[in-house]
Amino acid sequence: xxxxxxxxxxxxxxxxxxxxxxxxxxxxxxxxxxxxxxxxxxxxxxxxxxxxxxxxxxxxxxxxxxxxxxxxxxxxxxxxxxxxxxxxxxxxxxxxxxxxxxxxxxxxxxxxxxxxxxxxxxxxxxxxxxxxxxxxxxxxxxxxxxxxxxxxxxxxxxxxxxxxxxxxxxxxxxxxxxxxxxxxxxxxxxxxxxxxxxxxxxxxxxxxxxxxxxxxxxxxxxxxxxxxxxxxxxxx
Numbered sequence: 001x002x003x004x005x006x007x008x009x010x011x012x013x014x015x016x017x018x019x020x021x022x023x024x025x026x027x028x029x030x031x032x033x034x035x036x037x038x039x040x041x042x043x044x045x046x047x048x049x050x051x052x053x054x055x056x057x058x059x060x061x062x063x064x065x066x067x068x069x070x071x072x073x074x075x076x077x078x079x080x081x082x083x084x085x086x087x088x089x090x091x092x093x094x095x096x097x098x099x100x101x102x103x104x105x106x107x108x109x110x111x112x113x114x115x116x117x118x119x120x121x122x123x124x125x126x127x128x129x130x131x132x133x134x135x136x137x138x139x140x141x142x143x144x145x146x147x148x149x150x151x152x153x154x155x156x157x158x159x160x161x162x163x164x165x166x167x168x169x170x171x172x173x174x175x176x177x178x179x180x181x182x183x184x185x186x187x188x189x190x191x192x193x194x195x196x197x198x199x200x201x202x203x204x205x206x207x208x209x210x211x212x213x214x215x216x217x218x219x220x221x222x223x224x225x226x227x228x229x230x231x232x233x234x235x236x
Contacts (some may be wrong), residue, residue: 024225025172028065032123032145038224039126039143047130049138052188058106058140059093061128061221062117064155064169065147072169073218074146074157075210076114079165087165089210091217092117095137103127107142115167116158122146128220131213134187141217168208170199175222181231182211193234195219 024034049056062074080087092111100106104127108119128141148155159167170178175197182194195215198207210218222228 035125045129054138056096057137058103059091060107060111061143062146071172076164077166103140
């Protein structure tokens with residue numbers, strides 16, 4: 001939203017101040033409360049992974065909170081020689097192990113293994129809809145707000161060089177302007193919208209293309225926050 005101007009030509013702070021007061025992105029505790037409230041209130045789509053021949057997996061949807069910067073969503077780029085999803089943009093995560101008590105535990109464990117993110121720095125807010133993939137996984141997205149350890153302001157990550165080629169983050173407020181509906185597809189008799197986000201990373205000559213299951217999870221998060229309108233024919 002553009003700042004209004006008064007007759008003297010100076011920007012008015014009224015509109016931006018009102019937005020700051022109402023937006024859940026303006027305050028960490030409010031963001032966590034809003035996410036938990038909305039995730040617990042909605043009817044979540046859960047898929048019978050075993051009956052569908054899918055392997056249970058989970059990803060963390062990490063919303064990075066810094067006191068001196070707007071919230072961002074963290075993504076990883078998998079190595080080109082990774083055994084699955086090679087070279088793709090993804091959320092940190094992986095398949096559920098036998099000793100994982102919950103899928104939230106899976107997401108937190110994998111996030112520590114892949115990017116060195118301690119579970120103590122994540123405020124888990126809840127689960128988005130399950131997302132099946134043609135690769136044979138049923139992905140459960142776990143939404144979490146990430147903050148620095150007590151007494152620190154910087155967020156630090158240690159990517160696993162055997163699995164992760166790169167990390168990058170997208171400001172939450174920027175997603176609506178980089179969204180594209182790339183069409184629709186059918187899989188196992190179900191019609192899905194194909195979401196894409198083309199992020200102009202200043203570190204690269206061409207935009208990063210977020211697509212597939214990762215884009216579908218991202219789209220869910222944005223509709224939950226009211227930043228993108230849900231599609232009537234998203235799944236059908």
